[in-house]
Amino acid sequence: MFIGVIGYTYTTGLAAVWLMVGWILGDFLGSMFIHRRLHQATLRSGEHSYLGVLSTWQGTAMPVFRLCASLLALIFLMAYASAQLVAGSKALLVLLDWPAYVGALVGAGIVVTYCMAGGIRASIWTDAAQAFVMVFAMGLLLWTALETLGGVGAAVQQLQAVPGYMSPTPDQAFLPGWGGALLLLVGWLFAGISVVGQPHVMVRFMALRGGNAMTRARIWYYAWFVIFYCMATAVGMLTRILLPDSASFDAELALPTLALELLPPVLVGLILAGIFAATISTADSLVLACSSIVVCDLRRDTQNLRLAKWATLGVTAGALLWALVNRQSVFSLVVMSWSTLAAAFVPLLILLALGRKISQAVALLVMSCGVVVALLWRFAGLHQSLYEGFPAICIALLVYPLFNWLWPARAESLSE
Numbered sequence: 387m388f389i390g391v392i393g394y395t396y397t398t399g400l401a402a403v404w405l406m407v408g409w410i411l412g413d414f415l416g417s418m419f420i421h422r423r424l425h426q427a428t429l430r431s432g433e434h435s436y437l438g439v440l441s442t443w444q445g446t447a448m449p450v451f452r453l454c455a456s457l458l459a460l461i462f463l464m465a466y467a468s469a470q471l472v473a474g475s476k477a478l479l480v481l482l483d484w485p486a487y488v489g490a491l492v493g494a495g496i497v498v499t500y501c502m503a504g505g506i507r508a509s510i511w512t513d514a515a516q517a518f519v520m521v522f523a524m525g526l527l528l529w530t531a532l533e534t535l536g537g538v539g540a541a542v543q544q545l546q547a548v549p550g551y552m553s554p555t556p557d558q559a560f561l562p563g564w565g566g567a568l569l570l571l572v573g574w575l576f577a578g579i580s581v582v583g584q585p586h587v588m589v590r591f592m593a594l595r596g597g598n599a600m601t602r603a604r605i606w607y608y609a610w611f612v613i614f615y616c617m618a619t620a621v622g623m624l625t626r627i628l629l630p631d632s633a634s635f636d637a638e639l640a641l642p643t644l645a646l647e648l649l650p651p652v653l654v655g656l657i658l659a660g661i662f663a664a665t666i667s668t669a670d671s672l673v674l675a676c677s678s679i680v681v682c683d684l685r686r687d688t689q690n691l692r693l694a695k696w697a698t699l700g701v702t703a704g705a706l707l708w709a710l711v712n713r714q715s716v717f718s719l720v721v722m723s724w725s726t727l728a729a730a731f732v733p734l735l736i737l738l739a740l741g742r743k744i745s746q747a748v749a750l751l752v753m754s755c756g757v758v759v760a761l762l763w764r765f766a767g768l769h770q771s772l773y774e775g776f777p778a779i780c781i782a783l784l785v786y787p788l789f790n791w792l793w794p795a796r797a798e799s800l801s802e
Contacts, residue, residue, distance in 0.1 A: 387618040388524070388661045389473040390717030393638035395622025396629075399548070401556035402622065404570040405577075406615050412578020414608065420582040421591045422600055423739045428592040435682035436585035436592065436675075440731065441749075443738045448746040455753060456683040458730055459585055463676050464701060466586075466723035467497075468708035470669035473638075473716045475709065477661040480642035481654060487710055493662070494706040497670045501677070501698050509670045510590065516663035517610055523660025524617045527641070530648045531624040544627045551626060573773035577721075580728030580775050582735055586668075586675035638716055669705070676701040721773070722764060729756030729778035737786055748789055756782030 395402040424439065431442045437459060441452035475489030500508045535541040546552050555567045581587055594600055625640040628647065645657040680697035687693060712719065730753045737744055737752070744752075760778035763769055 387614060388520075388641055388664050389476055389638050390469075390715070390720055391615075391618050392622040392625065392641045393636075393715065394717050395619050396626050396637045396640045398556065399551035399623065399626070400545075400554055401567065401570070402619060403554070404556070404567055405574045406619050408571045408574030408576075409578040410608075410612060410615065412575035413581045413611070414578070415575075416579040416582045417604060417607075420735060420739055421588075421604070424582070424588060424735070425591055425594060425600065427738075433682070435678045436588050437679065437683050439592065440734065440738070444743065448749055451746050451749045451753070452683055454750060455730065456679045458753070458757065459727065460676055460679050460701075462723045462726045463586065463672050463679075464704050465708060465719060466727075467669050467672035467676070467701070467705035468712060469716050469719040469723065470665040470672070471705060471709035472712055472719070474662055474665040476636075476639055476716070477642045477658055477665075480639050481646060481658050490706055490709045493665060493669065494702050494709075496662070496666050497673055498699065498702050501670050501673050501702075502695055506589070506593070506674055509667075509674055512670070513667045516667040519656075519663040520660045520667075521610065521614055521617075523657050523663075524614060524621060526653065527645060527648070527657060528617050528621050528624070531621060531628060531644065534648055535624065535627060541624055541627065545623060548626060551623075569772060573776045576776040576779055577724065577728075577773050579779070580724055580732055583728035583731035584724065585679075585727070585731075586671040589675065589678070673698060673701050673705065721769070725760050725764070725769075725773065725775040725778065726757055728775045729760035729782060732756075732775075732779050733782035733785075736783065742786065744786070748786065751789070752782050752785045755785050 391402075391405075394405070427443050428439050430445075431439050433439045433442055437452055437455050440455070441448045471490040471493045472486075474493035475484075475486040478484040478489035478492065479486055500512060532538060532541055535544060555563050556570050591600070591603065594603060621641065621644075625644050628644055629640055642657065642661065645654050649657065677694055677697040680701070681687060681690060681694050685693060714722070733756055734744070734749055734752050756778045759781050760774045763772075763774035763777055768774070
C-alpha cells in the first residue's frame, strides 16, 4: 500500500480504482465461502499449518503433495518477504539517504527480533498496534496533500488537467475502453479471491476461537482494509500533481518523497514508522509462515523450539539475500508471489470446500497446472493486461472435471 500500490496508482491514474474495487470484492467473496470451512477443517484435522490442513482435509494424508506444496510455498513466501524488505529499504533511501542494503538489513533485524521472541502471538499483537500507526500516517499524508493543493475541488481540477489521468478506463492491451476496465476488474477480483491461497493470512482465521470470532474478525479486517486502501489510492493520485511525472523518477518512491516535500521532520518520522509498520507486519507473518512450513510440514516436529528458531533465522537470511539481489519493483514481486501461491492452492481449496474427493495425484496435477500457467502468463508479459491468477485459477479448476471425463473409472473408484 505505502510503496507498491501508491506507485501503481501514481502511474495509472483513476483506472487504478478497479484494482481496489476488484481486490476488496474478491477478498470478501472468498472469505464468505472459504474461511469458515477452512477453520472447521483445522479443528477436524488437528493440524497447525495451512498446508497440513489442506493435505489432510479428507481424513487421508497426502504426504507427497504436502512435501511438494511446502517447497513451493517456501520459495514464494520468501520472495514475498523479500519484497517487504525492499519496500523498507526504499523508504530509508529517500527519507534518511541510507544505502538500500542498510534498509534491508534493518528490516531483517527487526523481523528476527520479535519473531524469535514471541512467534505468531507477537506477530498478531504487533500487527494490531502497527495498524493504528499505518492508518494515522496515511491519513496525515492525505490531509496534508489536500491542504497543500487547496482542498478536494482544487485537487480534482488539477488532476483533470493531466492528460488521460482521470480516465476511468485503463490503457488495456486486450480490450479498449470499458471492456478493458471490466477485464481489469475481473482480473483483480481473482487477486482478491487469491487471499485464501496465502498461508500467512489464512493462519489467522485458522487460529480463531469458536463462537462469533469469525464474524468479529471479518468486521475488523474489512473496516481497516477498506479505509486504508481508499486513502492509499487517493494519496497515490494526489502525488502525481505534487510530484510531476518524469522518466527518471521511480514511482515507488512517491510516498516517501512526498513526505519529505510536505512535512516537518517529526512527521516525516511518523510516515517512516507507518511504512515500516506496514512492511514489517507483513514480513514477520511471512517469515513465521515459512518457519511453520519447515517445522510442521517438512520436519513434522512441532515441539522442537530450537528448530523453529533456526528456521526463522534461515528464512530471514534467505529473504534478505533475495532483497539485496532483487531487480523487480515491490509491486511486481508481491503480485508474482501472490499469484503463484494463489494458483497453487486456491483451486484445490475451492474443490475441497465443495466436498469433492481428490486423490494425491489429482491434487499435485491441479497445483502444478496452476503454477505453470501463472508463471508462463507472467513471463510472456501478459500480466500487464490481465492478472495472471485469473487464467491460472480457472484452468487449474478445469483439471478436475477433465480428469473425471478422461478417466471415469478412476474417478468413480476415488469417490467410493
